[in-house]
Amino acid sequence: MATPKQPxxxxxxxxxxxxxxxxxxxxAVEIHPLRMFSEVFDRHTKNDADAIFIAGTKATTPPLAEVSDAPVKPWLFSRVLVVLLVTFSLLLLLFYAFKNERVLPGLLVMGSLTVPFSLMIYFFEVNVFKNVSILSxxxxxxxxxxxxxxATMFLYTLIPTANGTALWSAALIGLIEETxxxxxxxxxxxxxxxxxIFNGMLIGAAVGAGFAVFExxxxxxxxxxxxxxxxxxxxxxTHTLWSAMVGAAVVFAKDDYRPLTTQTVLRPKFMRFYGLAVLFHALWDWHVPFAWLDIFYIHQLILIAGGWVVILVLIEAGLREVRMLRQAGIPAEEHAFLPLP
Structure with missing residues (x-):
């Protein structure tokens, strides 16, 4: 008798x-980055971009029944990335070709802004509930x-660190900054x-992107x-992804959509994803005692890939949440437009 094949x-x-x-x-979650980014190279009109950017208002937040649980295919973030990259490149041209040192402040701003801001737009697109406006x-x-x-600087005054690259120091830095x-x-x-979940990831990504830019x-x-x-x-x-994990963790900690409390943060779902963000941060800052990991930034590339695996799993969990909410028949008023005062 033939033995059945093991998966x-x-x-x-x-x-x-x-x-x-x-x-x-x-x-297991199937990872399909090519499918997710399949629309990046498609042709889109300005009206298509406007339709995304106007999401989150009273007039444009869809009812829960109309929220899509199809695989997300963001593309607008890539257009934002291109605009920022071109701007940064032109500033580099002014600095190196024309020896114009007055563009240095602009280089600092655009160089630090380009990737985190584009990633934030990515999470804005991924928020299929479309209930948070771009202004918010x-x-x-x-x-x-x-x-x-x-908040981080305040915590550093309470918990001094050596600010080094040893494992214990990197772990402490990761704990303080993620907290x-x-x-x-x-x-x-x-x-x-x-x-x-998508809301938590978006808010986390926005905070993390801002932190990354200023740092x-x-x-x-x-x-x-x-x-x-x-x-x-x-x-x-780095920060944008780690904070998106933390934002998802905060939502996981909430009890039946009630406000977060000090008790609910002890839940395993919160602690796991918050701890994962701290771990990624610590490993990033750690000076790994293996010289080959420094070649072509292998150390960082491994952590970047790992961070994106976590994000893609959370995106799948967010889509599953949409399906569960529909099946549970959550009233429309619980899926409300939430303006930022």
Missing amino acids: KHNLLDDTTKELNEWTGEAK VLEVFLLGGVASMV GKLLIIAWFINHLQLNY TAGYGMDYGLVTLVIRSWQAIG
């Missing part, structure tokens, strides 16, 4: 299955970014009464354009 397993499937179990579903996101980006830095951002992310999510601008001012460029491309997998 094949690989590291990616095992990882996504474990992460997905944390969100409440015990199966920009306010969270600016105010939340600065406020999270203030500082957590405080602001949780405040915005509570204040705006946001309840969905990178400071490093660029201290260490020059080479550091600015390196930190800029690496931003594709």
